[in-house]
Amino acid sequence: MNVNELTAETLAGMIDQTLLKPDATLEQLRKHCEGAAKYHFKTVAINNAPVPFCKKILEGTGVLCDAAVSFPLGQCTIETKVFETIDVIEKGAGEVDYVVNLVELKSGNWDYVEEEMRRIVEACRERGITSKVIFENCYLTDDEKKKLCEVALRVKPVFIKTSTGFGTHGATVDDVRLMKSCVGDKLLIKAAGGIRTAEQALAMIEAGASRIGTSRGIEIVEGFKSMQNTREKQ
Template sequence: MEKIQQYLEHTLLSPTAGYGDYDRLVAEARQYAFLGVCVPPYWVKKVKRDLRDTAIQVVTVIGFPLGYQRTETKLDEVKYALRDGADELDVVLNLSAVKSGAWDWVKIELVRLAESIHQAEKIFKLILETAYLNDDELQRLCEMCGAYGVDYAKTSTGFAPKGAEIECVRKMRSWLPAHVGIKASGGICTFTQAKAFIEAGAERIGTSSGVAIVEESLKQTNT
């Protein structure tokens, strides 16, 4: 396997994290050369500025963590996140619309979000929150991701009763077209877990334990 940090989005979405915590996140991202960092919209401008001389991607969340905002509200969040320098946008699916069977409404929201994000030549990830989906819903959403402009399907916000699961990622990989990637997130804390999710089909790992994962991988490499 390539260096594990090339798969990792080093994440800090705690509601109580402050300035020093984001300084530490940036320093760790530089030290370990993570693929990206995932931060709340409030911190995008600072983190983008602090990483401006690197290739590290700045990822932020939209409609977080519940996803049931109006589409127009999400589009406004996208606009300001792009203005502040976000490279990738992880948008929470409207689960309430899914559970209501409002599939046409879900389609329209995905199309509008994809258009807004892709016009800026940025990456659109859709957070499915798989803990709340049955297989039929998950398969249909995977098919919609492929049809309506989603670049990555993401498993979880980290705020649901459970996060990423290996078998779920395997199902997603079988249902998603090849051009749509998978970001596994939620409860991934070790190198062994991260490696297993990558082997199951994930191209990205979202984790707040990025440093520990890289350190564990280095120890295994050196033994």
């Protein structure tokens, strides 16, 4: 995407505003949702339990609940992940991000990785819900990232995603470029983890990301507006 064509409104619509802290209170979640609605973000990315609570607050705003499945380690059975996916959709999730089983991936069990992806993506697709596969690139070699992209091209989730934000590092421009080079325009890419500024977000978008996962969505949009104002004055 040409970042020069972005507006504050279109940028906001590319943001999954994230609150995944294990000790977040309901009041914090309420304020999080209210902020997301004010800025017209695409989703609030949250853990599963508060989905009904957040969905009620967001009713009529156009902002979706984006539920994190098997988060952040991905170490649940396929059956558990599928159940969790269906359960959270029934409770109000409009999008689902799930973490791949890195133990199976790192052990070379690609048939397992593909079956897991297929069953979760199908559960989402059958219910009209956007699916995102979290690679957790910080633990993967470039060859593993490429092979996982090949699996995703066969299964066809809506998005492939760089990171949980809970690993050793989050999104990098190089990883987004690599993923984009593998999937082209056949799949969308979500960059997440450690994206805190407008400059970082724009770099990810320029590299090929169509969605930004961040807890700093408001700061990013306001920073983008400041950049625009500076350019207009020059």
